[in-house]
Amino acid sequence: MPAGPSAVVAPPPSPSPSAPASPPGRAxxxxxxxxxxxxxxxxxxDRRPAYYARAISLNLAATAAVWAAIAWAGASWWSVLLGVPxxxxxxxxxxxxxxxxxRQIARTARGNKWLGLLLGNLLLGMGHGWWNDKHNRHHANPNHVGKDPDVGEGVLAWTEEQAARQRGPLRWLARHQAALFFPLLTLxxxxLKAGSLxxxxxxxxxxxxxxxxxxLLHVAAYLGLAFMLLSPGKAVVLILVHHALFGVHLGSVFAPNHKGMEMPEPGARWGHLRRQVLTSRNVRGGAVVDWLMGGLNYQIEHHLFPGIPRCSLRRVRPLVMEHCERVGLPYTETGLVESYRQALGHMREVGAELRAEAARR
Incomplete structure (x- = not known):
């Protein structure tokens, strides 16, 4: 998976001293x-029903195969390692x-809702309604403090102002959040399941x-399978390994998309193009990265056209790059490792003043 410096198409022109600061691109x-x-x-x-029928079928088969392998491994501790796949x-x-x-998959809102309920609530144990509520607010105003729940007040601080308001253990955490980010993802x-409930x-x-x-049906089936196929101790370890690595996988996909990118000032009124492009970062890396990140490495295209099937995003990318260059809008794309460096660098910068404060004591 290649990494490298960010590629920025059409960097913004330097604003004149008398002009108000504003994002590049026409108003x-x-x-x-x-x-x-x-x-x-x-x-x-256009919808791609054949692609999604194949993707869902293969994923169901893979899930069944992993549980069959857990049953086959049985009393062996190798069964716990199957928490990875x-x-x-x-x-x-x-x-x-x-x-x-x-609504990328089915042709109707109702069809997509039922797919979301079956995939999210039943198979994954993550609430479709909760995720949509949170995620739609993020898409409407990415990286906008006070509007995007993904940069809201919480365990981690995304702005220096948020870090300054942290107290107790959370203040200590804000000082070291870059180093602790991936360990925290194990939770x-x-x-995600607690938030859904x-x-x-x-x-x-x-x-x-x-x-x-x-x-509840998911929880009953999941726990029932784990404790029926394994001893209680191994079942608990499998559950911990599974959820820890699942959290790291998802967090590793979502973190590079926006962290360290533009954060609109309160009251900023950006058009759709600027609001989505300036706050998003693409991650290049070919078919392997596309697969590992579920197509979300084309984050700019996904935010501009959230209804486009993920398998079409690669074809949208050159059109978006060309358009951004034409209107003078920066288009940020980087390698996988560099994307993490930038995201963690932003988190480190947010906690810098708290570290300096602690050093002065």
Whole structure:
């Protein structure tokens, strides 16, 4: 998986001293219309049912094969190591659920909703409704503090102001969050399931019964399989390994997409093109990276056209790059390792003042 320096197409011109600071590119949202027209006329918005039928079938078969291997390994501790491929196929399920949430798969909203419920709630144990609520707000205002839940107040700090407000153990964590980021991701698999259940408290009775029922059915089937096939000790270890690596896998996919990119000031009014391009980073690396990241390494294209099937994003990329160059908008793309360096560098910078404060004591 190659890494290298960021590639930025058409860097922004230096603003004149008297001009107000603003993102590059022409003002207004009309910049997006010519690009959208080219993408639509190229048939790139079309659904790809055969691709998704194959992807879902292969993922179901792979999931069944992993559980069959766990049953075959039985009393051996090798069964615990099968938590590694189980984490991988779980991430594939999450990517498919994500695509259903964006209505990329089925031709109807109802069809995509049911696919999301079956893939997310039943197979993965992650709430489709919770994920859509959170993820749609992120897509509407990426990296916008106060609007994007992915950069909201929480365990990690995404701005110096957030870091300064942290207290107690969270303040210590903000000082060292770059070093602790990947270890913390081992908890993300459990966090996603807990968030899904907590979200149901404010939902309608019907949503609670449907989504909650599917989540509980997942938990019962998952725990039932683990403890039926393995001894209690091995079952617990398998569950821990599976969820820890699942969290690391998903976190490793989502972290490079926006961390360290532009963060709009409160009240900023950017058009769709600038709002999505300036806050997103692509990760290059070919077919292996495309597969490992579920197509989300084409983050700029995905944010501009969230309904495009992931298998079409690679074909959209040159159109977006060309358009950004034409309108003078930076298009950021980097290698995988460099993307982590930039994301962790931003986290390290956010905690710099707290580290300096601790050093002065």
């Amino acid at each position: 207004g949202g009309s910049d997006f219309a010519p690009l959208a027209r080219r993408v639509r006329e190229g048939g790139l918005l 189980l984490a991988v196929v779980s991430a594939r399920t999450a990517f498919l659920g994500h695509d259903a949430g964006h 993300e698999g459990f966090n 907590l979200f149901l408290r404010g939902r309608s009775r019907r949503a609670q019964l449907l989504e909650g029922g599917l989540l």
